[in-house]
Amino acid sequence: MAERLAAEARKQALGGLPGWTDVKGRDAIGKTFVFKDFNAAFGFMTRAALAAEKMDHHPEWRNVYKTVEVVLSTHDAGGVTALDVALAKAMNAIAG
């Protein structure tokens, strides 16, 4: 099972993930993506969902029109692991 990242490893990982920050009040990272319109936002969610399913690692997210708020945490580990970092990286690549 993936292990929670130590503070230093997590800080370093966030440094390489534009737009991602620590979520206040819990062990998670988050990013708010804003797209051109709903179609672009939902296209992103569709592609990200396929990537997440392939990784067997799933986001918490909320979509309002062209905005997608994403929170990543590894529930099995009770916090942020390398799996969250990998999914965050994939989402940044998908968003372009």
Ligand code: H2B
């Ligand atoms: N996604 C996330 N974000 N955290 C998990 O701990 C997790 C998951 N566990 N997706 C996976 C599925 C697990 O429940 C299955 C059985 O592999």
